[in-house]
Amino acid sequence: xxxxxxxxxxxxxxxxxxxxxxxxxxxxxxxxxxxxxxxxxxxxxxxxxxxxxxxxxxxxxxxxxxxxxxxxxxxxxxxxxxxxxxxxxxxxxxxxxxxxxxxxxxxxxxxxxxxxxxxxxxxxxxxxxxxxxxxxxxxxxxxxxxxxxxxxxxxxxxxxxxxxxxxxxxxxxxxxxxxxxxxxxxxxxxxxxxxxxxxxxxxxxxxxxxxxxxxxxxxxxxxxxxxxxxxxxxxxxxxxxxxxxxxxxxxxxxxxxxxxxxxxxxxxxxxxxxxxxxxxxxxxxxxxxxxxxxxxxxxxxxxxxxxxxxxxxxxxxxxxxxxxxxxxxxxxxxxxxxxxxxxxxxxxxxxxxxxxxxxxxxxxxxxxxxxxxxxxxxxxxxxxxxxxxxxxxxxxxxxxxxxxxxxxx
Amino acid sequence: xxxxxxxxxxxxxxxxxxxxxxxxxxxxxxxxxxxxxxxxxxxxxxxxxxxxxxxxxxxxxxxxxxxxxxxxxxxxxxxxxxxxxxxxxxxxxxxxxxxxxxxxxxxxxxxxxxxxxxxxxxxxxxxxxxxxxxxxxxxxxxxxxxxxxxxxxxxxxxxxxxxxxxxxxxxxxxxxxxxxxxxxxxxxxxxxxxxxxxxxxxxxxxxxxxxxxxxxxxxxxxxxxxxxxxx
Numbered sequence: 001x002x003x004x005x006x007x008x009x010x011x012x013x014x015x016x017x018x019x020x021x022x023x024x025x026x027x028x029x030x031x032x033x034x035x036x037x038x039x040x041x042x043x044x045x046x047x048x049x050x051x052x053x054x055x056x057x058x059x060x061x062x063x064x065x066x067x068x069x070x071x072x073x074x075x076x077x078x079x080x081x082x083x084x085x086x087x088x089x090x091x092x093x094x095x096x097x098x099x100x101x102x103x104x105x106x107x108x109x110x111x112x113x114x115x116x117x118x119x120x121x122x123x124x125x126x127x128x129x130x131x132x133x134x135x136x137x138x139x140x141x142x143x144x145x146x147x148x149x150x151x152x153x154x155x156x157x158x159x160x161x162x163x164x165x166x167x168x169x170x171x172x173x174x175x176x177x178x179x180x181x182x183x184x185x186x187x188x189x190x191x192x193x194x195x196x197x198x199x200x201x202x203x204x205x206x207x208x209x210x211x212x213x214x215x216x217x218x219x220x221x222x223x224x225x226x227x228x229x230x231x232x233x234x235x236x237x238x239x240x241x242x243x244x245x246x247x248x249x250x251x252x253x254x255x256x257x258x259x260x261x262x263x264x265x266x267x268x269x270x271x272x273x274x275x276x277x278x279x280x281x282x283x284x285x286x287x288x289x290x291x292x293x294x295x296x297x298x299x300x301x302x303x304x305x306x307x308x309x310x311x312x313x314x315x316x317x318x319x320x321x322x323x324x325x326x327x328x329x330x331x332x333x334x335x336x337x338x339x340x341x342x343x344x345x346x347x348x349x350x351x352x353x354x355x356x357x358x359x360x361x362x363x364x365x366x367x368x369x370x371x372x373x374x375x376x377x378x379x380x381x382x383x384x385x386x387x388x389x390x391x392x393x394x395x396x397x398x399x400x401x402x403x404x405x406x407x408x409x
Numbered sequence: 410x411x412x413x414x415x416x417x418x419x420x421x422x423x424x425x426x427x428x429x430x431x432x433x434x435x436x437x438x439x440x441x442x443x444x445x446x447x448x449x450x451x452x453x454x455x456x457x458x459x460x461x462x463x464x465x466x467x468x469x470x471x472x473x474x475x476x477x478x479x480x481x482x483x484x485x486x487x488x489x490x491x492x493x494x495x496x497x498x499x500x501x502x503x504x505x506x507x508x509x510x511x512x513x514x515x516x517x518x519x520x521x522x523x524x525x526x527x528x529x530x531x532x533x534x535x536x537x538x539x540x541x542x543x544x545x546x547x548x549x550x551x552x553x554x555x556x557x558x559x560x561x562x563x564x565x566x567x568x569x570x571x572x573x574x575x576x577x578x579x580x581x582x583x584x585x586x587x588x589x590x591x592x593x594x595x596x597x598x599x600x601x602x603x604x605x606x607x608x609x610x611x612x613x614x615x616x617x618x619x620x621x622x623x624x625x626x627x628x629x630x631x632x633x634x635x636x637x638x639x640x
Contacts, residue, residue: 302498304522
């Protein structure tokens, strides 16, 4: 075995130009595929974080059936299990909300809005709402005041300290009406959120809807996406079955998931095309090497080297090239992916039109790469496996080789 | 008894298209210890005969028996194994492994035979000394002259202690001095250690040193003569 490795290793460096060409093929293959995957994954992770971070959270708890038919009548008192279990087991912080639509009015202007009663402190820890304040200040717990989105302020000619009148149907049909001074104005990149969000402190909104101590939604504040499945599983187990629905972000945003899957399918197709091009590049150099060394293979078989042993030597030689090329590819991809992770591609600096399109969909037009180990090693492994499979070509050639003909050539 | 017996060896290339008869019923017996030259004009079938005797090629008809074993019907893997143990090759173009040193080239077939390390070391040293390259053991082929490379090739062919050494035009690429030097070494190994050499050649210097000269013409043995070598 040592002889085979020695022979293979020395053969790797025998024709340095060929070695560097093969290694370069593998290097660029890993680099490009890793960058492509990192970019695609990073962009989607960012979009999901955007949507989750703007409002939804990674998971939510409602009364059973609320998500299908979002009615204030499906408000519920936060069960004890939800108040104690999450923090104890999974370090989840809850963000209780009461949400319903209302008619907002100011002077001669009226518009439909989504009133969200929330705990200002808990809300801020989940959605960082206070950072979106562009005028005035953030909500204080329990105060009689409203925080409105910029779009509403513009449409209704509202400013800080103006009064907003809200009219709605409250819990189980009670009349809901109230007037609230505007303490601040917030901006969302999403035009949809920008034209309909009105925030009130939780207790104030509960009083407005006539639903004291009730909430319609409990958003879960988790550290990251990885914490979602165990948290959801634990909550489903802890809460009385049939009374509550615990939904993760994939269930909350099925359209986003479908869009991601469709985009991923396109990306896989691109990746497949890239792999095919890469495979042909690597195959070309292997083919060239095999052809060049047919004479030598003939000699080695003549002097008594078994075909399988010779094939194994050449296979190991190519595998060594694959390992070297893949490692080089990873080392090359790490700084590239890291750079675009810390300096994301910002379309807002390139095209206003593109910015507009993304904002319309509720995403900021910033695309960082995903800097995760999986991005590198999976691509390196795929390219390495392609190389390993192609490395069987010389073995097949050697098995069929006729020494006399090879040496005559 | 270590000998080579060929019976009715015929080799026809392109039998289905334009048949070319390279060998036509060659009967031959070569005994252990011979120093035999197979001569003849280009295309007379010298290399083909050597390839068939060495098991590198199969005859269209006839049989080759080496030291009592018929090799013409052997399966490929068995034949490779047989060659490794019984036949040493010296090629016109030396054909050393370029990435191995002279020492490693000589040792290579013994490694394939799984010989113990100490035995390999001793044999390699002996053989490189015998071919006058004791001081070149760590040199790679590219740094050796043609004559030196061919001497390493002879040492490599001898390393597994084969019954026969088959040499195809071993001096074709060598100058006069290197040719004389190589022939001296091979004659000495033949004389002192009884190693059998079979050459295909049309180099007169080799023919002059042979004990037996077999002349092939159009794939047939035209003459088979014993002679007293010049040295």
